[in-house]
Amino acid sequence: MVKRLARYIGEYKRETILTPVMMLGEVAMEVVVPLLMASMIDNGIELGNMGTVVSTGLMLIVCVLISLTFGILGARFGSKAAAGFSRNLTKGMYYNVQTFSFNNIDKFSTSSLVTRMTTDVNNVQMAFMMIIRVAARGPAMLIFATIMSFSVNPDIAVVFLIAIPILGGGLYFIIRKAHPIFERVFKTYDKLNNVVQENLRGIRVVKSFNREAHEEEKMGAISNTIYKDFVKAEKIVAFNTPLMQTSIYTCIILVSWIGGRMIVGGSMTTGQLMSMISYAGQILMSLMMLSFVLVMITIARASAERIDEVLSEKTDIQNPPHPIMTVKDGSIDFDHVNFSYKKTASKLCLNDINLHIPSGSTVGIIGGTGSAKSTLVQLVPRLYDPTVGSVKVGGLDTREYDIEALREAVAMVLQKNVLFSGTVKENLRWGNESATDEEIREVCKLAQADGFVSEMPEGYDTYIEQGGTNVSGGQKQRLCIARALLKKPKILILDDSTSAVDTKTDALIRQAFAEKIPDTTKLIIAQRISSVQEADMIIVMDDGKISTVGKHDELMKKSAIYREVYESQMKGGEEDGQN
Ligand SMILES: Nc1ncnc2c1ncn2[C@@H]1O[C@H](COP(=O)(O)OP(=O)(O)O)[C@@H](O)[C@H]1O
Ligand SMILES: [Mg+2]
Structure with a gap:
């Protein structure tokens, strides 16, 4: 399915590839920053060497500017690619529906086709943008930051190695619980659209039969189901943040505690401790991003499947290989x-x-x-x-x-x-x-x-x-x-x-x-x-x-x-x- 949908990226391939490349550039610069900070503190401020402070400071500014440029370019390419992709998907579905025979049309209700061409495409567009921007950025940052922290001080970096799998496991658990609920929500969306469309189209009949109250009730029941399901799913997803926060602050406390003793013992410098704390922050960030992407993918997977159904529906009434172009008479x-x-x-x-x-x-x-x-x-x-x-x-x-x-x-x-x-x-x-x-x-x-x-x-x-x-x-x-x-x-x-x-x-x-x-x-x-x-x-x-x-x-x-x-x-x- 992913392969079939990927065809619709079409003329936006360049942007799609450039986005993660830009993001990687951004990450590379961001990871260098704590190192420069450490060197500024240890070699400049602590030693009172103003020359080093100024030169590292300048390098820091350059790094931040480059990272910013990469970030902006990545965001621009990303939104262009995602918007183009979604346009191609809608167009593809619309064109395919035009080729449908009556038999094909019988299979999809009008309201479901409308949801597929609007809400579902929107979800996929959002997820696609997330994926090309963050899917490369998150893991890259996680890996780079871990490696860098090891290069600074392997003893303390072990703390991260313990924290990451615990967090990953927690995330996986959350996503597995939330996915079925999101899937259900989209099925209910179809129903909601169906009710709304039917009601609006037949509003005169509804009024002449005095069925307004009944229709309101029907609509209320369905939107309530959606509301409840969404709250349920979001409740599960909301565990994400406390989980992250707890583990990362634990990490920081551990790092500060161990690091503090090391500084006193002379086996670590103040700058190094600072950079370790920054890396802890970056690892938190990248995990947050990844979890966010995973939630988006969970939502979008259900939508992508529904889009794919329309795109891959083949009309069952087709022209013969050598069609006859004129009808002789009306018999x-x-x-x-x-x-x-x-x-x-x-x-x-x-x-x-x-x-x-x-x-x-x-x-x-x-x-x-x-x-x-x-x-x-x-x-x-x-x-x-x-x-x-x-x-x-x-x-x-x-x-x-x-x-x-x-x-x-x-x-x-x-x-x-x-x-x-x-x-x-x-x-x-x-x-x-x-x-x-x-x-x-x-x-x-x-x-x-x-x-x-x-x-x-x-x-x-x-x-x-x-x-x-x-x-x-x-x-x-x-x-x-x-x-x-x-x-x-x-x-x-x-x-x-x-x-x-x-x-x-x-x-x-x-x-x-x-x-x-x-x-x-x-x-x-x-x-x-x-x-x-x-x-x-x-x-x-x-x-x-x-x-x-x-x-x-x-x-x-x-x-x-x-x-x-x-x-x-x-x-x-x-x-x-x-x-
Ligand atoms: N699109 C359809 N899909 C499935 N069954 C249908 C469809 N259209 C009509 N039918 C069924 O076919 C039968 C004949 O319908 P129809 O040809 O519309 O009858 P008439 O025009 O004589 O009233 C009915 O039982 C009807 O329920
Ligand atoms: Mg008839």
């Missing part, structure tokens, strides 16, 4: 098609579907909710691949086409359709970027949208809010149909796309289709019999199977399901379906 064939969303599912979602739909025909699809109408039509633009059997468009298996070419030829208005924030015009141009204003007007007339769009304050330049909240359900549906028409598709699929449009307008749309785009194959999923009554062919779906196929009159005789639906809809007179 559709289903040949013994079975389909299920999950490979492990025990029940098939679509069961042995066989169909031949000639190019240019109008096909109605009727059936109860959950009878797999949407699933059936989603196989045509290859949003999913059939589990068994084949789906053909224009006489060729959909898997032989270039995916983009296929989806250009097959326009689909999804049941859960969306408009994006932007003007009406911009939204429609999703269907065809180079469409002229006349073309846009033309398709809107076909979809019976021209009327209400023209009446909007700024016509086609009216701004549509995110999620299309400032247009009604029926208007949104008509805009979505217009957007699909702008592609000039060979096959047009409407998945329950006129459910919120009144019957009269619905009829006008169908009439326009029949007159203006007679060569386009039209698949119309509908709840209302009136929407499909005049179709060349009506498919009645029942529980993942095709129950019957035929024209209206035949179905009235042959299909009990169809007759039932028809009668229930006729009973209340001409229902107007306005909602």
Whole structure:
């Protein structure tokens, strides 16, 4: 995983390598400082030799300046490398998500993808900066300071050798305890984001059902879990500081005590004792830094794993090696098609579907909710691949086409359709970027949208809010149909796309289709019999199977399901379906 993520360092390799190099330079200078201090005290001050005091003093200043420069450069390179790395990770994930098939998308919830692209990337960025800055600095300082202290006075340095393993062991114990809690915290973060997103997106529903209190409770419970877990983890991590402090002060007391006796005995100088105490401080520092890095890595490891999951997810719908770029006509064939969303599912979602739909025909699809109408039509633009059997468009298996070419030829208005924030015009141009204003007007007339769009304050330049909240359900549906028409598709699929449009307008749309785009194959999923009554062919779906196929009159005789639906809809007179 580390190797895969490391690829995303990309153009920031130079900074990534330079940072630890700078840090090493800084450490080297810092370690020399106590030595110079010792020499200044012993050879200068104690002997009253002002010349030595001044010259060592100057050397000290130079050392500190060099160390400072290295430190600043290291910090700059480090933050640049980390920021670049995190940008590359986000970009990588975003691009990969764009290649996802519907099947891949089903695996990750939107909120989890959002957390992964923001919080998780942030964690990794912080940890990465820590690692390149401190991971080299900490151990180097620890080793240098220990060696130097041995060179000054090996007898006293033994004290450090005893203290370091005790501290290291304590640290290891703390980290092992904290890691699982941090891991749990991030899983809960996903849940929190999920609740927040769902609530904000559905805030109108929440309000109309008076569910605010319930939603608040849900949110409160989850944030409380996070709070508790974090406190728990931090409590464990907080042991770090007292552990460090105790051992290091013990070290200093020991060093001073032994050193003091040695000075009295004449086997050690005051300067040397000073430098030993400084080294004790440096060893403390480096251990603190290391423990901090370890905590960061603990947090970031969970995040890195989640990022890696998104980056390494491979789209399961790919172009064939020699894709066919043009779709001949709008004919559709289903040949013994079975389909299920999950490979492990025990029940098939679509069961042995066989169909031949000639190019240019109008096909109605009727059936109860959950009878797999949407699933059936989603196989045509290859949003999913059939589990068994084949789906053909224009006489060729959909898997032989270039995916983009296929989806250009097959326009689909999804049941859960969306408009994006932007003007009406911009939204429609999703269907065809180079469409002229006349073309846009033309398709809107076909979809019976021209009327209400023209009446909007700024016509086609009216701004549509995110999620299309400032247009009604029926208007949104008509805009979505217009957007699909702008592609000039060979096959047009409407998945329950006129459910919120009144019957009269619905009829006008169908009439326009029949007159203006007679060569386009039209698949119309509908709840209302009136929407499909005049179709060349009506498919009645029942529980993942095709129950019957035929024209209206035949179905009235042959299909009990169809007759039932028809009668229930006729009973209340001409229902107007306005909602
Ligand atoms: N993305 C999905 N992942 C898993 N199961 C799904 C998915 N979409 C639909 N289903 C299931 O497939 C069945 C058919 O759904 P669908 O084709 O949407 O029916 P319809 O459009 O006729 O209402 C349902 O049982 C539904 O729960
Ligand atoms: Mg559906």
